[in-house]
Amino acid sequence: MGAICDTISFVVSDYNCVARALTVDEYEELAARALPSSQLFNTEDKEKIILSCLQEPKELIDLIIDGSIIYGIPELVFESILQLSGFSITKEEREETLNEIRDFIKTDVVSSCKIMIIASGLMNLEQIGKLTFLQLLERVALAEEVLFIQQQNTIAAMSGGEPLKLMWDVVDSSTAQIQQIHDSKQNEVQALLDEQTTMRGGPGIRRL
Amino acid sequence: MVEKNVTEEETEVKVDEFEALGATLKTYGVPDDAIAALPEFKKRYGKFRVAYLGSNVYIYKRLTWGEMKEITNKLSNFAKGPNASEATLRIADLELQLEKAILYPSVTPDNASRYPSGDLETLQALITEFSGYVDTEPVVEDY
Numbered sequence: 001m002g003a004i005c006d007t008i009s010f011v012v013s014d015y016n017c018v019a020r021a022l023t024v025d026e027y028e029e030l031a032a033r034a035l036p037s038s039q040l041f042n043t044e045d046k047e048k049i050i051l052s053c054l055q056e057p058k059e060l061i062d063l064i065i066d067g068s069i070i071y072g073i074p075e076l077v078f079e080s081i082l083q084l085s086g087f088s089i090t091k092e093e094r095e096e097t098l099n100e101i102r103d104f105i106k107t108d109v110v111s112s113c114k115i116m117i118i119a120s121g122l123m124n125l126e127q128i129g130k131l132t133f134l135q136l137l138e139r140v141a142l143a144e145e146v147l148f149i150q151q152q153n154t155i156a157a158m159s160g161g162e163p164l165k166l167m168w169d170v171v172d173s174s175t176a177q178i179q180q181i182h183d184s185k186q187n188e189v190q191a192l193l194d195e196q197t198t199m200r201g202g203p204g205i206r207r208l
Numbered sequence: 209m210v211e212k213n214v215t216e217e218e219t220e221v222k223v224d225e226f227e228a229l230g231a232t233l234k235t236y237g238v239p240d241d242a243i244a245a246l247p248e249f250k251k252r253y254g255k256f257r258v259a260y261l262g263s264n265v266y267i268y269k270r271l272t273w274g275e276m277k278e279i280t281n282k283l284s285n286f287a288k289g290p291n292a293s294e295a296t297l298r299i300a301d302l303e304l305q306l307e308k309a310i311l312y313p314s315v316t317p318d319n320a321s322r323y324p325s326g327d328l329e330t331l332q333a334l335i336t337e338f339s340g341y342v343d344t345e346p347v348v349e350d351y
């Protein structure tokens with residue numbers, strides 16, 4: 001899983017572009033307003049996304065607002081933003097991601113990821129909406145680990161074993177924030193499980 | 209998409225070539241008033257191209273972002289209607305794009321059925337390329 005990146009850069013025609021990545025909420029709002037044919041997003045909706053995300057160059061932004069630029073340039077800007085934010089991954093890549101989300105109702109990638117993160121208690125729906133797709137996938141990896149640990153801890157607690165320790169690598173500041181939230185959350189869970197384990201006694205399992 | 213080898217005949221026009229171009233267009237039956245409008249096309253749209261598809265000739269310009277906004281707004285309204293389906297939306301999209309981009313002859317949603325469908329689909333691909341959406345090697349002849 002790569003590092004989280006909020007800023008994306010790409011080249012379209014003669015323009016060196018800098019933009020912020022699209023969030024899950026923005027993508028879903030766009031997709032909900034798409035015309036029945038999957039490729040037909042409304043151009044005004046695309047423009048909103050472009051103007052919301054594109055930071056440089058200013059000259060290109062002005063031309064897009066003016067509407068006089070040939071349409072291929074903004075289209076390619078839009079596609080680049082979509083793709084570099086992770087939303088235009090291929091069908092095979094989507095399938096692969098889905099396969100990584102085990103024991104899950106397979107609806108679509110974003111919905112599956114959302115459910116998994118919420119189930120793990122990492123974030124709520126509102127917080128998820130502000131993530132980019134790449135960040136969403138990062139959280140899914142964490143959520144998977146959290147759910148696994150929770151599942152194993154439940155088993156350990158029921159059989160009188162020792163709870164597992166939740167561990168992950170700190171990828172960046174954003175992940176670190178989540179880790180902090182989880183450390184505090186985990187302490188509560190850990191205390192409860194410790195209490196149950198002490199009451200039951202017996203050997204436990206530890207996963208590092 | 210109907211395959212047609214037309215791009216080799218596609219021509220990007222410069223002002224001093226209007227006379228020769230006009231003579232060529234006349235052999236395809238293009239009326240004098242359309243030929244007389246060539247300098248105006250150049251002045252108004254900056255660039256235009258001519259596509260020779262079999263025995264038919266079409267003059268077209270690039271589509272702008274503003275025109276695409278108009279087109280998708282119309283499509284959005286059409287999509288709310290009772291006849292909307294993926295297929296009819298595709299056709300409406302094609303017709304609206306050609307209506308905006310074809311300078312000669314006049315292609316509108318009402319008269320589009322008069323033209324060979326292969327021509328119309330090929331023209332849409334050419335317009336898409338000319339409007340900067342497809343990053344292909346230019347195969348036009350420059351004079």
